[in-house]
Amino acid sequence: MSNNKNQTTPKGAVSRRGVLKGMAAGAVAGGAMIKGAPFVHASEPITLRIAGTGVNQFKELADKAKEDLGFTIQYTSLTSDDVVKRAVTQSSSFDMLDAEYWMLKKIVPSGKMKGMDVSKIKNYDKIVPIFTKGELPDGTKMSRQGIAPIKVSYLAGEESSEFATDPSGYMTLIPTVYNADTLGIRPDLINRPINSWAELLNSEFKGKASILNIPSIGIMDAAMVCEASGLATYGDKGNMTKAEIDTTMKVLTEAKKDGQFRAFWKEFNESVNLMASGEVVIQSMWSPAVTKVRSMGVPCVYQPLKEGYRAWAGGLGLPSHLEGRQLDAAYEFINWYMSGWAGAFLNRQGYYTAVLETAKPFMSEDEWGFWMEGKKAATDIMSPTGQKIESAGSVRDGGSFWDRMGNVTVWNTVMDEDRYMVRKWNEFIAA
Amino acid sequence: MEWLRSRSAYLQAAPLSLIFLLFFVLPIAMVVVVSFFDYQAYQILIPDFVLFNYQDVFSSEVTYRTYFITFRFCLMVWAITLVLGFAIAYFLAFHIRTITMQIVLFLLCTIPFWTSIVIRMIAWIPLLGRNGLVNNALVASGFTDAPVEWLLYSEFAVVIGYVHLYTLFMIVPIFNSMMRIDRSLLEAATDAGASGWQTTWNVIVPLCKPGIAIGSIFVVAMVMGDFVTVNVLGGGQVASVGKAIAAELSYLQFPPAAANSMVLLGVVILLIMLLMRFADIRKEL
Incomplete structure (x- = not known):
């Protein structure tokens, strides 16, 4: 496929030998552990392979996750069509799927994803209600034209391949980023x-x-x-x-x-x-x-x-083959993702993060005002990677x-x- | 022992046959099978025996148009690479006297192949773009007032890309044929009073036929199946058969892609059979 040329392994990725060692160790440890045993940071490194569209794959995120959690995050960047194809045909090639909500309508019926237990998600209650209720934080109903996330947010059960109409406790994707496109x-x-x-x-x-x-x-x-x-x-x-x-x-x-x-x-x-x-x-x-x-x-x-805008949203989902230590690590990664640092990073990219209130303390007042509230920037606005993208006094497009x-x-x-x-x-x- | 001797030929041929069976015949057979499958957005392969994948291919006007465009690319690229390839090979074989110099110049031809095919294509973009080098030069020298638009993301760009990528595949077999020509034949032609042009046309070209045929097969097969160059340099706007198949694959529509592939395979085989009629390639090998 022509698109394969886009597959990249960021510099943060470990060497092949390192991955093999880690996987072998993980397999041994995973086999030895009793199901439900508390997660221990074993000395064997864990590698989470995330396949997705690259819109929120940043080396900085992988580095920070490594620092905070000790996991190695390995990204595979694919075009949108290839994400669907990969998820349906080779779901064992990744540990987490970074998909968009519309893709779920094609992926979920294949049974290649498992529902995520919301009780294991610490900030579940703080997720923007766009995803849990289909409305904005002030209670206004959002447009339901197209695949609004709420239509495909929940599965009927953990192993189900059908969508639930009401919040069921098993989410298909934990939202990471979303935006209004124009x-x-x-x-x-x-x-x-x-x-x-x-x-x-x-x-x-x-x-x-x-x-x-x-x-x-x-x-x-x-x-x-x-x-x-x-x-x-x-x-x-x-x-x-x-x-x-x-x-x-x-x-x-x-x-x-x-x-x-x-x-x-x-x-x-x-x-x-x-x-x-x-x-x-x-x-x-x-x-x-x-x-x-x-x-x-x-x-x-x-x-x-x-x-008006055409909106999209993406999130992290779990392939059905994930279990044991890798599964625990995936939940831990998701909880970390929603705990603020990553959210602030993504907000600074011009996306919106799923849990706004945890991201806020990680952004300066000026940054929050510029990106979230449509205020004039008091100082120069920098991209998360440190380039200047807006001068003081400018306002975000669209407010x-x-x-x-x-x-x-x-x-x-x-x-x-x-x-x-x-x-x-x-x-x-x-x- | 007797048993072994009587079957040694078969045993010697077995490894290659097995590899062929496993990595060539079997996959093709699977593509044939899948081309008769049914499909849905949610279930990509439904075992069945349906003909509508082929019906879709043959009933769609788009198919004929893409084949027409692809054939046209083939013809243009073949003609250009043939003339270029023949001329370069001729120069290398008959005008360069020393073997060392021939090797040096031959290596020079292969330099573009030291980088990946993708990079070789992308390199054309800053050259041919609206604000690219060529347009800047044209505007600066006063040839045009506004940048020329059709240089990039057009059929022109695609043909340039193909010629750049595939000329070497024409040079190598033709050069090979030329090097085998007995030089005394050329002397004989000169002695008999043939002009340079007559020698080329009546002696060299006929003797190069196998090389030309092999080069043509390379070029035709590669242009027919390409979907990368056409996408990068055509800006996603120029159609080709390979691209149509790639698009179907990326939308998880495997059965119609398989059907399309079988049709393409058939067409390419026909083309190659046609080329084989012009030259006995076995002789060359």
Whole structure:
């Protein structure tokens, strides 16, 4: 697969010999331990292999986890489609899955994941209610178009491969990060205000637009564009009928044939390159990609649009083969993840973390004000890796948590007509 | 002992046959089987015997269009690499006098292969991009006012990538054929009054046929099956058969991908059979 070239092992990863030693030791110790025995930090190192989309795989997180917990975290970065494929076909190749909620609709029926016992999650009660109740912290119901996390958050039982409609005590994923996505633009090359999704197909940007080539996400961006420009109407954008899919793909195909798009991207870094090099001035984008373009010194705005945001959320899940010491370690890692340091780190990337209140003490007042409350930055804002991304006095694109997550129109999705949609999408890419 | 002697030929052939069976015939057989399976989004392989995977392939207009585009790539790349490959091999074989120099120049040709295929492709992006070196030079020298858009993320870029990657596969077998040509034949041609061009056309080209055929098989097979170059340099916008299969695989649609692969395999085999008619490759080997 072409995507395999994206598989990376960050510098934090241990040597092959180290892994083998660790695994052998883990197997011996795991076999010797009685089920339910208290977890002991044995001298044998534990390695947790996390497979996911790379959006929240940072060496700094792995290093800090190693320091705090003694685990070695090994990341495998895959494209979204490959995460699903890996989870369904080779779930033994990782110990934790860093998946997005829409993927669950494909992965969970395969029975390759196990429910997570919420009683073992320390900060479970503090998780943002988007995931546990389907509402914002103030009680407002969130959009349910697409695969809103609440629809797939819970399993009927630990070993079940069916979703539960009510909180059951077994979560599919413990949310890690989520965000409201919109279009990224190059303000220096556009020179006028952009305020609607419809602009993606504006002939003014002919040959300078891009859309992401991951059907589950791309189709939603396309639907936002079609709806905004009045070219299509939808019952539920997150679950289109065949006719709605046809209309959407027709609009896209015509735009493609007219040369509207410069390229399609599949992987985070591709979108960064397209934008930073000026090949593209308006495109589907993910928040940290915008951050990355800016940290390269290139102006880039994550433009809020009047039709609202397309939201997504990701979390850590457990493959069903995990047990014993590795399983305990996975829970311990998740609890660490939610205890604040990692949350603050991710908030500084421009994501939102699942447990906001533990992250807050790890951020400066100014940082919290900038990232979460939409306030003017009092000092320069730095990325977690130390590059300056905003000068003092600037305000976050889209403003506060409420302005952004409160304006979510639709979630990333897998539709009932998925097979049809994917075929049509394929034809569009081939057209 | 007698038993061993009578069967020694079979025993000698056995290891290779086993490897072939295990790593070639068996996987292909599995692909054939899967191509008749049913599938769903939630259950990727449903054992069954259905024909709709093939029906989808043959009834879709997109299939014919992607094959057309892929054939066109094949033809263009084949023609360019053939001319380039022949010219370079000719230069190496007949104009360079010393063996040392030949080896040095030959190694020079292989230098691009010291880096990975992905890097060799990506290297074109800063060169051909809208703000790339070529466009900067064109604009600066006044040839164009605005950057030329079709240099990158276009069929042009894809063809450049292929030519860059595959010309060597044409050079090597042609060079090999040329080195086997008895030099006295060329002298005879000259003595008989043939011009340089006549010698090339009537003596060298016919004797290089096996090399040309082998090179062509390499190039055609690689262009037909490629999905990486077309993705990177086509910006995800240019279609090819290999890419369509890769896309289906990435959406977990294994049965239609298998069906598509079988069709592609059939087409490539036909093409290679056609090429074999032009030259007796066994003679060369």
